[in-house]
Amino acid sequence: MLRIHFTPEDLTRVRVAPGPDFLWEISNSVQTLQRTDGERVFGAWRRWARPRLPESRRLLSPLLPPYGYSPDFLTPTAGDRPTLRAAVDTLLGTPPPRLRGELARLAGSVRLPGWVAGLARGDTETLTRLGDALHAYQARALLPHWRRVRADVEADRALRLRDLMDGGTEALLAGLGPDTRWRPPVLEVTYPVEQCLLLNGRGLVLQPSFFCWPAPTTLADGRLPPVLVHPIRHTADWAGPQAPTAGRAPLGRLLGRTRAELLRAAGRGCSTVEAARVLQVTHPAVSQHMNVLRAAGLITTVREAGRSFHVATAEGRALLALEERAADAPDHRTRP
Template structure:
């Protein structure tokens, strides 16, 4: 059980991360790749990605076992993390003393193997290998699915915004999902070990994660800036065949062809800030089945993503959908 202890100052400083965190998704997916549970959520992805990986997972799996402790320095909570390269640079600038302490904790009670021992000492070649493994793994395992990862995290953030608008910060915390229980001033979460996180006025960053599984995650060191990483909902078919990098539909083909009509455009506009099927039907004065048909076309075109919760479907425009809406709003230059 994880218990996160809030003060009134902390409740005023809760925020949801603006999007996926590269290093959390890498770390969580490396661990998920080594597990056998979560077949519905990750089975197809595991089968697709395993034969396509080079040596990068072997290095990373030493640092990220499927269960138990993994070093906090692999998922920094400060610095510029807007791109993968910036995130890796922050990680590789970890102070040497912290590298030694966290890697020693990982190795207990066994001795650090050669490469990890060199990494713990801040060896430049070991650090270079770690940076290369992170970049290679992202390219091979996650980049083909990154648009889906980003879209589903955007959809989850829209749900959290609804919770905040309807019930304030406590409503946001209470609505995080069945693995959580809000009993003011403590947020309890399913967790493999007993741990208490005292926020002490520092606030909390909620980080939705596509590959977080099966329980939420936080840092082992309670003195680091507090973050709570939590799993998001997955559609059963999310890991269908991944497109080859850079591929585009041929001219006149693909799912965008039928993307015409006032009703469908109106539904896309409604998904800019997120809407349910019921809300879209009421807004546009059309039937629920009609909304569902239009949503199917928009989703196939990559313009909308859908999450389902408590028997309701919630639709949110993807980055591509929002770009199309922006083009409509501002018109040609």
């Protein structure tokens, strides 16, 4: 059991991460790739990804065993990391004493290959090799699905923020899922080991993760900036043969006033019931139009307790932003 202890100040400093974290998704997916559970969600992706990852998988898997401890330096929490390159640069800048300590702890539970000794020394060539493996893994295993990863993480974030707006921070913490229980002032999390995390006014970042499975996780070192990484709900068949690939979306099907209104509503986040009420159309009609928007990659849908909640993806928000800019642009047409 993981027990996270909050002070009153911590309750005012809880925030939800704005999107997927590159290195958490890499780390969680490498671990998930080595496991066999979660077949319904990850089975198709595993069968697709394994043949594509000979070198990067060989380097990353020993550092990220499917169960138990993995080094914290692989998922750094300090600094602004808007790109994978920035995230990897932060990782490669880990001080050698920390590398040695965390890799020594890992060596106590798994057998490590010889090249890890160079990593523990902070050897530049070995660090570069690790950075290249992270970039290669992201490009081959995750990038083709990154639009779906990002959309589902953003949908989960919208649900968390709705809980926050409706019931405050305690409702946000209470709604994290079946593996968490809020017992003020402690958040209890299903965990393979006993761990206590004292926030002491530092607050907590909630990081939704597409590949986190099956329960939430956190950093082993409680002195690091606190983060709780938690699983999300996944779009059905996201990695199946009909799953959309990067750069391909049937945008031509999106023409029409009703769909445009639904996309605007999804830009704010809306349920099927709310959209039907605002547009004065039937629930089946909303569902049909949302299916088209979803197939085009412009919205994603999360289902919770019998309710469908629709959120515009980054592509959908980009279209809405273009519409707004066009509406704000001066009219240069010749007037009679």
